[in-house]
Amino acid sequence: MSRVNRFGTRKKTITRTFRIRNEWDNVLQEEAAKQGVSVNVLLNKLLRKYSLYSRWSDRKNDASFPRQTLREILKTVQVESLAEAGTKSGALDAVNIVNSMGLALNYESFVYLITEHLGGPHFARWFQCFHHTQGNKDVFHLQHDLGPEWSVFLEKYILSFLRSMTDTEATARVYDYAVTLEVTRPKPKSN
Numbered sequence: 001m002s003r004v005n006r007f008g009t010r011k012k013t014i015t016r017t018f019r020i021r022n023e024w025d026n027v028l029q030e031e032a033a034k035q036g037v038s039v040n041v042l043l044n045k046l047l048r049k050y051s052l053y054s055r056w057s058d059r060k061n062d063a064s065f066p067r068q069t070l071r072e073i074l075k076t077v078q079v080e081s082l083a084e085a086g087t088k089s090g091a092l093d094a095v096n097i098v099n100s101m102g103l104a105l106n107y108e109s110f111v112y113l114i115t116e117h118l119g120g121p122h123f124a125r126w127f128q129c130f131h132h133t134q135g136n137k138d139v140f141h142l143q144h145d146l147g148p149e150w151s152v153f154l155e156k157y158i159l160s161f162l163r164s165m166t167d168t169e170a171t172a173r174v175y176d177y178a179v180t181l182e183v184t185r186p187k188p189k190s191n
Contacts, residue, residue, distance in 0.1 A: 045122075052116070053123035056101055062124075067146065074149035086153040090160030098165070107166045107186050114140055114158065127154065127179075140181040148176040155179045 020028075025039075032042040065073075074082070095105070097117070103109040111131070116122075119129025119142060127142040142158070144150055155172045158181055162170055170183040 049122055056097070059100065071146050071150075074147060074153070077149065079149060079152050082149055082153040083156045086156030087160045090157035091164040093157075094161040094164040105165050107168060110162055110165045111138065113161075114142075133185075136185055138183045138185055140183070141178060142181065143178045145177060148174075151175060151177065151179050155181075 028039050028042060032039045035042065037045075094110075094113075097103075097113060098105050098109055103112070115129045115131050118124045118126045119140075121128070127144040130141040130143065132139045132141075140158075142154060144154070151174045155174045158179065159170060159172060162168065162181075162183065166186055168184055168186045170181055172182075173180045
């Protein structure tokens with residue numbers, strides 16, 4: 001069985017039968033009704049999140065905080081310390097993430113990780129990523145609601161993340177609730 005995705009290409013699907021406990025089925029039906037989708041669509045969303053994100057974040061023991069708690073923690077840390085932590089952890093995380101996920105250490109992986117893994121609506125949700133191209137540049141506008149301290153951390157983290165994956169040039173502008181990163185796309189390698 002196959003279906004057409006939004007780009008017009010077919011994706012193969014399979015039919016799989018399995019048993020679940022009645023109370024989990026009740027939860028699935030209730031949540032599917034709240035979202036206005038079928039249980040099948042909801043399960044595919046859950047499986048997509050597991051396949052593309054949760055299995056990696058669970059292995060790394062990622063912590064999850066309510067946004068308000070993180071906002072309060074950030075307010076208590078000196079800005080210089082946040083910048084230093086962003087620089088150190090960005091470089092380390094980039095290598096760890098691409099190695100654990102089996103991605104290449106390149107610009108395409110960086111774009112995927114920033115737009116989907118960290119900045120998409122379904123996974124880490126560190127920020128909402130708006131990605132645009134302007135000539136030979138990519139512009140990533142990383143919008144969040146965690147305050148200026150998070151912006152300071154993000155700027156250093158993302159620049160360090162990028163530098164550990166590629167040697168492309170980037171500039172960043174920091175705002176109270178956003179960071180805009182402008183990256184000169186690397187030239188394709190010739191054979």
